[in-house]
Amino acid sequence: MVCTLSLLAGAAQAQLWDTPKATAAQTILKGFTARQTVLTRGDATITLDVAGNLVVGVLVEAGTAADVARGLGVAWGLAETDLAALQRNLGSPQLQAAARRGFVETADEDGSGLIALKLRGEGSATRYAAYVALKIWPDSAFPATRNVTGSAAAPDVVRIFSDFQCPYCREMWDSAAQGWEARPEQFRVSHYQFPLDKHPNAFAAAEASECAGAQGRFWPYADTLFREFDRWTPLRAADTALKFGGYAGSAGLKTAAFTSCLNAHTFKASVEAQVRAGLAVGVQGTPTVFLNGVKMGNYASPAEVARIRAVTRATPSAASVIDARLGLFR
Structure with missing residues (x-):
């Protein structure tokens, strides 16, 4: 071609x-x-x-x-x-x-x-x-994920490709994402892993969040990772496991199961598959947000949200x- x-x-x-x-x-x-x-x-x-x-x-x-x-x-x-x-x-x-x-x-x-x-x-x-x-990317372009919040009947679907070591992702998590999550009847939000190579602790953080997701606690664990951003991101990669294990308890996880999952790299292949899926839909950096299958240029722009909703929900x-x-x- x-x-x-x-x-x-x-x-x-x-x-x-x-x-x-x-x-x-x-x-x-x-x-x-x-x-x-x-x-x-x-x-x-x-x-x-x-x-x-x-x-x-x-x-x-x-x-x-x-x-x-x-x-x-x-x-x-x-x-x-x-x-x-x-x-x-x-x-x-x-x-x-x-x-x-x-x-x-x-x-x-x-x-x-x-x-x-x-x-x-x-x-x-x-x-x-x-x-x-x-x-306009169809639902089939995105992999299945358990990291979903919001009503299944919500008319607007938000898909976020994010890196836990990315400061711009933390900014989005504390702003726009909070607004989407606060309106579960309006927005169904899915999170996808896209750890960048330049962030040495990002892949391990993605694996940790997937281990939390296996216990149905992805969202509180992700909240903890972003809240504690300044404490774990500067660490040597070898020292992150202890921090991530400590966060498991504060996020309401069964810590033994979490630690076993993290040490076994249970979700390594899943994280890699999510990265490949992101590349396939044109993700080049983080955060990248899709609304109703449309890649957003500015996820914080009410005007852009209105335009996308207008064309995707029209008849x-x-x-x-x-x-x-x-x-x-x-």
Whole structure:
């Protein structure tokens, strides 16, 4: 599979999330005729996919790479001066060959957007179909975890990839996470381990929290780890086990079972599997938060929360709108 990100170098992260009216008003669409969510000029058609009155996908159907570049520029928030480079990249033999086969792939390294491209015909009969949309990860993209709180019927699902030795994760735990947990009827929260290599005690802390989770005490143990952050994070790795064992008692755990679990590295494979799952959905650092399958840029932003809820809880939802459109490329 061709690396779309490198071949479309210069394309910004998808700038969707706008209203159809604001999207159609972009200066690079000068000369296009707009009828509701469809814009046309000559044989080029740009269709805006909408959920919750926000644009979640942009489909371009055209006969030239120039018009395709313009349509992609709409989704990516590009200026007129950016389009020539994008057009050249669309003409790359490698990308053209992949487009003949047709592809759908993640459009950026952080897993927040997707792109699909299909090329048919030759010469004057050449037709492109290109699509840029939000990436909404399905439940199946995330591993099962016992570290869940909130009602199973809650309409909003928060998934957190975290590192117990990460100061930004502690900040999130003490702020936004407390708000989600305080509203179990609204938010169902799942925690996933993503210990970073640069934090020497993070993997052991992840294992310890999983041992606590095996006794149904993940959340109070995680609270303790973050509360005692300044005491255990500077320790040598060899000295953390004693601290973690001491925290087990204060978190209401059976300490003998906890110590046995930790010493046996019972959940080492589970932690490693959670890290792999995080990498697969574009996690690059911690904390990384997904709301209803959408990777958040700023988990503390009420406006972002509102936008994600609007598109994911709309009827039809963004996921169903986007999935239906991707049928053109399968």
